[in-house]
Structures are given as C-alpha cells and as structure tokens.
Amino acid sequence: MRAWQAGLILAxxxxxxxxxxxxxxxxxxxxxxxxxxxxxxxxxNIIGGYxxxxxxxxxxxxxxxxxxxxxxxxxxxxxxxVGLVFGAVLAVVFAVLLGIPVLRLKGHYFxxxxxxxxxxxxxxxxxxxxxxxxxxxxxxPLNNDPLFYxxxxxxxxxxxLTIWGLTRSRFGFGLIAIRENEEGAAVMGVNTTLYxxxxxALSGFFSxxxxxxxxxxxxxxxxxxxxxxxxxxxxxxxxxxxGPGTVLGPIVGALSLSAVSExxxxxxxxxxxxxxxxxxxxxxxxxxxxxxxxxxRLRQTGWRYFIENIxxxxx
Amino acid sequence: xxxLLEVRHATRSFDGLIAVDDxxxxxxxxxxxxxxxxxxxxKTTLISLxxxxxxxxxxxxxFQGESINHLAAFRRARLGIGRTFQIMRPFPGLSVxxxxxxxxxxxxxxxxxxxxxxxxxxxxxxxxxxxxxxxDKRADELGGPGRKRLELAKAxxxxxxxxxxxxxxxxxNHVEIEEVIDIIRKVRDRGISILVxxxxxxxxxxxxxxxxxxxxxxxxxxxTPEAVLSNxxxxxxxxxxxxA
Numbered sequence: 311m312r313a314w315q316a317g318l319i320l321a322x323x324x325x326x327x328x329x330x331x332x333x334x335x336x337x338x339x340x341x342x343x344x345x346x347x348x349x350x351x352x353x354x355n356i357i358g359g360y361x362x363x364x365x366x367x368x369x370x371x372x373x374x375x376x377x378x379x380x381x382x383x384x385x386x387x388x389x390x391x392v393g394l395v396f397g398a399v400l401a402v403v404f405a406v407l408l409g410i411p412v413l414r415l416k417g418h419y420f421x422x423x424x425x426x427x428x429x430x431x432x433x434x435x436x437x438x439x440x441x442x443x444x445x446x447x448x449x450x451p452l453n454n455d456p457l458f459y460x461x462x463x464x465x466x467x468x469x470x471l472t473i474w475g476l477t478r479s480r481f482g483f484g485l486i487a488i489r490e491n492e493e494g495a496a497v498m499g500v501n502t503t504l505y506x507x508x509x510x511a512l513s514g515f516f517s518x519x520x521x522x523x524x525x526x527x528x529x530x531x532x533x534x535x536x537x538x539x540x541x542x543x544x545x546x547x548x549x550x551x552x553g554p555g556t557v558l559g560p561i562v563g564a565l566s567l568s569a570v571s572e573x574x575x576x577x578x579x580x581x582x583x584x585x586x587x588x589x590x591x592x593x594x595x596x597x598x599x600x601x602x603x604x605x606x607r608l609r610q611t612g613w614r615y616f617i618e619n620i621x622x623x624x625x
Numbered sequence: 626x627x628x629l630l631e632v633r634h635a636t637r638s639f640d641g642l643i644a645v646d647d648x649x650x651x652x653x654x655x656x657x658x659x660x661x662x663x664x665x666x667x668k669t670t671l672i673s674l675x676x677x678x679x680x681x682x683x684x685x686x687x688f689q690g691e692s693i694n695h696l697a698a699f700r701r702a703r704l705g706i707g708r709t710f711q712i713m714r715p716f717p718g719l720s721v722x723x724x725x726x727x728x729x730x731x732x733x734x735x736x737x738x739x740x741x742x743x744x745x746x747x748x749x750x751x752x753x754x755x756x757x758x759x760x761d762k763r764a765d766e767l768g769g770p771g772r773k774r775l776e777l778a779k780a781x782x783x784x785x786x787x788x789x790x791x792x793x794x795x796x797x798n799h800v801e802i803e804e805v806i807d808i809i810r811k812v813r814d815r816g817i818s819i820l821v822x823x824x825x826x827x828x829x830x831x832x833x834x835x836x837x838x839x840x841x842x843x844x845x846x847x848x849t850p851e852a853v854l855s856n857x858x859x860x861x862x863x864x865x866x867x868x869a
C-alpha cells in the first residue's frame with residue numbers, strides 16, 4: 311500500500327470517527343445502521359467474496375448474535391459484553407456444525423441450501439420459550455447513540471483489519487485458491503474442508519457481533535426481524551456493488567448504497583424501492599465486479615469498460 | 626523393492642464403464658516414466674487416482690512403501706505428490722506469481738508459512754520454467770503454452786518428490802516441446818521422479834526411461850521405450866490391426 315492510500319484511509323476513518331461530535335442525531339443513527347451493514351457486508355465478503363461461496367445463511371449468524379445478547383441480558387440479567395460473546399459463540403458453533411455438510415455443495419446448490427436456513431431458524435426460535443417465542447424479547451433501553459456508533463465503527467475496523475490480514479496470509483491465499491479452483495487448491499495441499507469451515511465461522515463471528523450490537527441498540531427483537539432474509543440480500547448487494555474479494559470494496563458499497571437508499575426514501579418516498587432496484591440492475595450490468603474493479607480498470611480502458619461488461623454478459 | 630510410488634491393481638469404474646482396469650506399476654526414485662495410450666485409455670483417471678482427486682473402485686496406491694488410499698488429495702500433496710492438469714487450471718484472478726505462491730504456501734510438508742518467502746520460492750519456480758518475465762501478469766492473460774508452463778511451475782513450487790504431468794506438451798509446437806522436455810529433464814536432475822502422460826510419441830520416446838501403455842483401461846505393455854514401441858500389441862492398439 312502506498313503512503314497516500316494509507317493517509318486517505320486514515321483521513322476517512324477520522325472523518326467517520328468524528329460524526330458523533332459534528333453530526334446530527336439523525337446522521338449518527340444513519341451511521342450506526344450503515345456501519346453495521348458494512349460489517350455484515352465484510353462478514354459476507356469472507357465467505358462469499360474471498361472463498362467464493364455465496365452464502366444466504368449470514369442473516370442466521372446475525373440473528374443468533376442478536377438473540378445471544380437478548381437472551382443473556384433479558385433472561386439471565388448478564389452484561390451486554392457477555393451477551394455479545396454468547397451470541398458470537400452460538401454463531402461460530404452453528405457455522406461449524408452446518409458448514410461441514412452444507413459447504414460440500416457448490417454454486418447454486420450451496421446458495422439454495424443456505425437460503426433455507428433462515429426460514430428454519432425463524433420457525434425454531436418462534437417455539438423456544440427462552441427466546442420469547444414468536445413474541446420476541448424487549449431489551450433494557452440504553453439511550454446512548456454515540457456509544458453504539460463507536461462500537462459499530464470499532465467492529466468494522468476490526469473486521470476490515472482481519473480481512474486485510476487475510477490477504478497477506480497463508481489462510482487467505484488458501485481461501486482465494488478455493489474460490490478460483492477448488493480441485494486445483496486441494497491437489498496443491500490446501501485442506502479445503504477445514505478452510506471453508508473456518509471462513510464460514512469467521513464470517514459468522516463478525517455477523518453475530520453486528521447483530522448483537524443492533525439488538526441492544528433497537529432494544530427489541532423478534533424471529534421475523536432477526537432472521538430476515540432480505541438483510542442477507544442487502545449484504546450481498548453491498549459487497550458485490552463495492553467489490554467482492556477486496557479489502558475496502560464492501561465498506562464503500564455499504565456506505566454508498568445506504569446513503570442512496572436513505573436519500574431515495576426521503577425524496578421519492580413511494581417509489582424509492584423501484585429506484586433502488588434500478589441502481590442495482592445498472593450496477594450489475596455495467597460493473598459486475600464492483601466499484602473497486604471499475605476504479606482500477608477505468609483508468610486503463612476508459613468508457614470501453616462498461617461496453618465490454620455489457621458484451622461479456624451478452625445483453 | 627524400493628519404489629517411490631507403487632500402484633497395485635488399481636481399478637476405477639464410472640457407472641459400470643471401467644476407465645482403469647487392474648493396473649499395477651511402480652515408479653522408481655529419479656525415474657521418468659512415460660504413460661501413453663489412445664484417447665480414452667484411462668491415463669488421466671490413473672493420475673487422478675494417484676493424486677487423490679478420484680477414489681479407486683478397487684486396488685491400492687502406495688507412496689514410499691505406505692498405502693495412501695485413505696488420504697485426501699491435500700494430504701497427498703503434503704506428502705510430496707504434485708500434479709498438473711491437462712485442462713489447465715490456473716487461479717485466473719491471481720497474478721502469475723501468486724498462482725505459484727499457493728504451491729509454495731502449501732505443498733510438501735505443509736509449505737512455507739510466510740508469504741514473502743513463498744513468493745521468493747515462486748519466483749524461482751517461474752524462472753526455472755522460463756516464465757520469469759511474466760510474474761506480474763494475471764494468470765488468465767497467459768496464452769496456452771504459458772499456461773502449460775504455469776501448471777509446471779505451480780506443481781514445482783510445492784517441492785514435490787513425485788511430479789505427475791498430464792499432457793504438458795499438448796498443443797505446443799516443436800520448439801516449445803523441446804523446451805518443455807528440457808525442463809522436465811532438469812526437474813529430474815533435482816531428484817524428482819516423474820510420471821508423464823504424452824501423446825507426442827517422438828517426444829516421450831526420447832524423454833522416458835520407461836514406457837507404460839494403457840489401452841481401454843488395461844496395461845498392455847511396460848518396458849524400455851524401444852521395446853514397447855516395437856511391441857506388436859502396442860502398434861495394433863495405436864494403428865489398428867493390419868489387414869491381411
């Protein structure tokens with residue numbers, strides 16, 4: 311990394327860290343949401359972007375993290391930090407137990423299998439008394455948005471540093487090798503099963519922490535909102551829009567799409583969803599490898615970049 | 626008998642179709658063994674049985690005197706079995722250097738843990754196969770001959786004891802074939818045993834210490850290149866029966 315790039319990242323981080331001081335309450339609330347979505351996009355980036363397994367099960371990790379915090383705080387009167395750890399442990403155990411069978415599936419089959427997970431979890435949790443069944447749990451309120459903002463930004467920083475570490479480690483190279491060609495990776499000595507499960511667990515770990523923070527912030531939790539599949543779709547869109555398999559792409563994707571979405575829903579309230587859909591379609595057609603790839607390639611190829619992408623997909 | 630690699634009665638069938646039928650052979654240390662046979666003879670399947678990407682229906686593969694039948698492909702790679710693929714399988718999104726670095730990061734004995742050292746090792750492998758100039762290119766920017774060499778470099782970066790080459794000369798011209806033959810000889814000089822599948826009879830004749838011929842999955846000949854290539858059964862398998 312060049313010095314000016316590092317400087318730019320540091321400046322962006324300072325700008326983000328300062329929001330609770332110079333921003334309005336609304337901006338801070340928007341920031342918490344956007345930062346947590348960025349964590350989720352980064353979590354998905356590990357399994358989807360780097361390992362090449364398009365998971366629709368990450369919203370389950372998010373829900374488990376949320377329920378970990380809620381159960382620990384409401385049912386057992388434990389502190390928030392313990393709840394976060396509990397939720398993360400739940401998610402990691404779930405990732406390992408389910409990853410071993412499910413990660414044997416490839417491509418669409420893996421996506422479909424994980425797609426079912428959140429439905430199953432909604433049904434299960436709706437019947438667990440400890441989790442408040444289908445009524446949900448109400449957490450003790452804590453009216454401190456700057457704290458939640460700081461937690462979210464801290465978590466995003468840790469997740470991003472972890473991914474940056476991956477890109478220069480044996481583990482990360484193993485994951486990329488699996489994504490590019492799984493059989494080729496195996497004959498070169500990559501323990502593909504172990505690596506995939508570890509990536510799934512790491513992905514689940516960060517998603518669960520994001521879920522835990524979100525639950526305490528919102529102070530209410532029910533099965534429908536905790537295991538919401540559309541949240542999973544969102545994190546995929548954000549990661550893919552920004553650039554899957556890059557360190558910063560998913561953050562850029564999450565923050566920019568959150569802003570677009572927020573702007574549209576306040577300006578063109580009734581048809582905001584339609585506009586958002588158009589943005590996604592245009593992005594997928596014109597820059598299927600994300601913003602990061604576009605910025606890199608646009609300098610070499612200019613506007614031909616978009617035309618080539620359209621051609622490559624025979625549209 | 627101190628064979629490095631031994632295959633005993635290996636058999637593999639796909640839904641009743643027998644691709645490899647009761648094949649036994651040995652590979653001695655520092656030997657170049659050529660594996661030939663018409664299309665569909667089961668050569669690639671045999672290599673897959675050794676590298677562990679396919680499980681045998683029956684029979685056994687031994688490496689350094691011990692059965693490796695129960696070992697997954699990645700464990701065999703860590704023992705020192707490297708292979709190339711006939712249909713080249715580079716990691717297209719990675720640079721040429723990092724493609725090969727994967728081999729150095731994993732490979733025999735679990736590989737080199739430090740990325741910097743692994744890239745150094747990868748650079749050596751790339752120089753060795755003559756791709757030194759292309760290290761910064763993306764793997765999918767290489768042409769066919771370049772990819773064949775990349776396959777070799779990746780396998781070599783694993784520092785294997787045995788190298789299984791699946792048609793590394795297919796589609797190359799005469800000059801390129803000579804160069805690859807030269808590379809394979811130099812690999813052997815490093816003390817690596819080689820099993821090489823090839824269609825170009827002239828090339829494999831000059832390269833191999835010994836030839837093995839498969840036909841319809843069965844071993845029909847095993848011996849010195851001269852003896853094997855003048856064997857009437859082999860000639861018939863390749864050219865068909867002479868009409869009387």
